[in-house]
Amino acid sequence: MQRLVFTSSLGLGAVALGALLSAQTSPSVPPASAGKTSAVTSARFSGGPHGVVKNVKGFPIEGLMVQLISHQTSIRTTVYTNQQGEYDFPRLERGDYVLRLARPLEFRPYRRDSVRIDGATPLPDIVVEKISESEYLPPTPDILPQLTGAEWLANIPGTQQEKDAVVGTCGSSCHSFQMQMRARYSEADWRKIVHRMTDYSYRILLEPNRRTEFTPEQELVVKWLSRVRGPDATNPPLKPFPRPIGAATRAVVTEYELPWTTVNIHDVAGDAEGSIWFNINRSPFIGKLDPKTGKVTSYRVPPAPPMKIKVPNHPIKDPPGVHPGLHWIQVDHKTGLVWFSDTWAQALGRFDPRTGDIQQVNTGLFGNVALSPDGKFIYRHDGAAIKKYDTATVMKTGLPVKEYPLPKGTSGTYGNFVSRDGRYFGGGARQGILWLDTQTGEVRDVPVVSGAAVNGRGDFDPEGNAWSGGKLGTLVKYDPKTNVISEYTAPTPHVAFYTARSDDNGEIWAGEMHGGRIARFNPHTKLWIEYVLPTPLSQDYHSWIDNSTTPVSYWYGDQYGYIVHVQPLQ
Secondary structure (H helix, E strand, O other): EEEHHHHEOOOOHHHOOOOOOEEEOOOOOOOOOOOOOOOOOOOOOOOEEEEEEEEEEOEEEEEEEEEEEEEEOOOOOEEEEOOOOOOOOOOOOOEEEEEEOOOOOOOOOOOOEEEOOOOEOOOEEEEEOOOOOOOOOOOOOHHHHHHHHHHHHHHEEEHHHHHHHHHHHHHHOOOOOHHHHHOOOHHHHHHHHHHHHEEEEEEEEEEOOOOOOHHHHHHHHHHHHHOOOOOOOOOOOOOOOOEOOOOHHHHEEEEOOOOOOOOOEEEEEOOOOEEEEEEEEEEEEEEEEEEOOOOOOOOEOOOOOOOOOOOOOOOOOOOOOOOOOEEEEEEOOOOOOOEEEEEEOOOEEEOOOOEEEEEEEEOOOOOOOOOOOOOOOEEEEEOEEEEEEOOOHHHHHOOOOOOEEEEEEEEOOOOOOOOOOOOOOEEEEEOOOEEEOOOOOOOOEEEEEOOOOOOOOOOOOOOEEEEEEEOOOOEEEEEEEOOOEEEOOOOOOOEEOOOOOOOOOOEEEEEEEEEHHHHHHHHOOOOOEEHHHHHOOOOOOEEEEEEOOOOOOEEEEEEEEEEEEEEOOO
């Protein structure tokens, strides 16, 4: 076992562009004071830095993201301006910070490289100037990197079918749409790229699919990219999405940059002590973040030795020569054990933080799996059955203790999750949700009405409903009491949901891939709140909800190498 300790750091000159949305102006109100610093009249925090953002005419701007970056830790803290243009930070560690606007879009950038923060520090008024009086922005080099993938799709010509094909084919993969939108290739070259990106397995471009023809969706994507991103294509004037208002501005976003480049975080999970555990999808490491200090501790996962007992009916790959990389991670809060899976070596891992013991076993149990709430069992769909493993024996034998056969023709799952009482299993299937009663063995394979692809990870809410993320921006709910599936579409177009998580209050949370925001959905009121993120290229795979805070808070590990904490204020 190898233990490496880093303190997270970030080059301040290379800070990721932030998240905010559009060119709307706030309702007309009397101009703010002309003095250097305006008083904040409706503080939302006690004892933190605060200030006001207004335009050159003295009118407040709502929904801009103001960011402080610590010189000491490089932790980025972002808050939003309210309707009066006011912003308030929570109490921060004393020291020097960069003060900037994250993703100003229609406004010229604002940045001060060193401001001293000490308690309730009043910050100088930020006066912003618009780049253009038009609601459309010029496609300049400083504007283009600020766009989310969804904004790119909204601004590029094409039919809804073409854009759905792009999101459905590429929307849950391993990079933003910036690559495609800023490239220029011929149809022949786009055909090679689409083949390479969609027909090779395991996201490291190995083991190509042997099919000889593209699917209709792939053909649609190739034709569209060739038309709108061909060698002579130009960018049109750009209209960003509207900036957040109201409840969407009542949050704090904290970003912890990890001490590596080109890492790809997949899952995160919190422990009982407040640490955040994460895994790296293309490297053999799990890590632990201390949110109080930003310190990251890294643990190298040893290769899994071949199993002495072969798993029946499962062709386990021999670990030598298999690319290392982790996928799922979950903490058993009763024992403190950290469970994780390898992506390609078909292995299950377990780490004991108390002893430092870390091991991985080549079991055929890999990818997305689920740990029961009591920590006693692990579940996973595998072929023609859902398999149940005992955590007390799985690392020794690799064998399931029970199998639940699936009826012939039942679709498989991508996600695997267990209800809060441990009785029910759920998984996002290809066009719906697969549900299992572990006591009776009853299996239901329930399709969505729309026929749209689901195939996501998910969660059970406190009422026993199963939820899954949908590829075309829908949250999918299955109510086993009525045997009914419902679909709820996000307000922001051209996004994808990889997963859906429920908090203890029954609200559903999900990262909007390519939307640069976190969705919070109330199933009872059908209301959405979308928290815009400071970095537009965000890729949120599998998140963790901290139900111990009031309100609950949301953690995710970004595909681009940092961990994000979203703390709502209501």
